[in-house]
Amino acid sequence: MRKYAIGADIGGSHISCAIIDLDSKNLVEGTFASEVVNNKAEATDILDSWAAAINQSLAHITAKELAGIGFAMPGPFDYEKGIALFTSQNDKFEKLHGINVVDELRKRLKIDSQSGIRFMNDATAFAVGEDWFGMGKAYTRTLSITLGTGFGSAFIANGIPVVEGNEVPEMGCVWHLPYKDDIADAYFSTRWCIKRYLELSGVEVSGVKQIADEAETNKIAKQVFIEFGNNLGELLAPWMNKFGAEALVIGGNISKAYRHFGESLEEALKANGCSTEVHRSELMEDAAFIGSARLFDEDFWKHVQPLLSKM
Incomplete structure (x- = not known):
């Protein structure tokens, strides 16, 4: 019952x-x-x-x-x-x-x-939901990430989260990995986008949506997303290759701007020898x-x- x-x-x-x-x-x-x-x-x-x-x-x-x-x-x-x-x-x-x-x-x-x-x-x-009902259900091994206030992630194999072992980072997530002069969470979150736009333009914005709304006509806004996609591909490619991820599923509020950073992300993945398919979540929250x-x-x-x- x-x-x-x-x-x-x-x-x-x-x-x-x-x-x-x-x-x-x-x-x-x-x-x-x-x-x-x-x-x-x-x-x-x-x-x-x-x-x-x-x-x-x-x-x-x-x-x-x-x-x-x-x-x-x-x-x-x-x-x-x-x-x-x-x-x-x-x-x-x-x-x-x-x-x-x-x-x-x-x-x-x-x-x-x-x-x-x-x-x-x-x-x-989020990753389990995508694997069960969403973009990950057609695959055996996936990495799902959420891009927003913070940087969430989880590796899934045969429907089960993988949180330990040599093929995934510690705790089965990537937010804490060293990246450039900080950790990944500092680069793949709302605060990085706001900070980078301020550095390039001298203008402070309230959120990623404001940058995305300008990206079609504003070269600086476009540049922020190009850098974001390049960086994300560079960070994820080695781990997706190591894990054998067949699909990358992207959710979170920043994913709504995928049209602005998706091309640079996919190019960066290929440049780093990664052929994993990329999907934007339809289930979202x-x-x-x-x-x-x-x-x-x-x-x-x-x-x-x-x-x-x-x-």
Whole structure:
């Protein structure tokens, strides 16, 4: 009877969730819910906002039909125990530090004791969602990345995240890799685009969309994206070759500007001997909550549970 799972994506300013039918592997129409979340608020307010969205989705099924709720959660977080590890250095959710999110949510959610609550890194959940429902499903080995406020990534082989071994970087992600005079996260995020545009033009912009809107007619804006694509290809090519990635799937807000950096990215990949196919996500943010719902596909869970401590 427990054929449904709720997937929930925890963003810095919102939560979004929906029900997934685990038998048919389909998103259940009409079950999407979203709530605005103040990540600087007190723990009670944050948890109440998360619960409000999930309870909206839960209203479409009975308690006995729910296998559980999977969360695509940013780090730092204890994904095994469900304990928040955010601090003031993370600039979000610091009031949740040390709180057992499982215990607190069970007080607020209309679920029974047989329904589980599980967690997975948000970038990994995005990659799992793309592999299960999206652009990665036709491939055996993929790398999925999210380009936005931060730089998320995960390698997937035969449907399972790869977080250790010689063929992937430490933790199975690339944000921490040394690149030029810093680390990759400093170069493949919104703040780099804003910083680089300021360096070249002397003009401060509010976000990547503003640069993208000017890229057709503004040579400096175009140059920012060309550099971005060249750098991204240079960073990823060696690891995709090592992993044997058949496809690269790109999501996140910066991916909406793919028409401006895609050509330089693909040229840089080829120049570095990488023939991996490149796809822009169609699921976008939905991929993360779809991937987190898969935590209640029991065959998937038995493979991924031992990996949670390494995410």
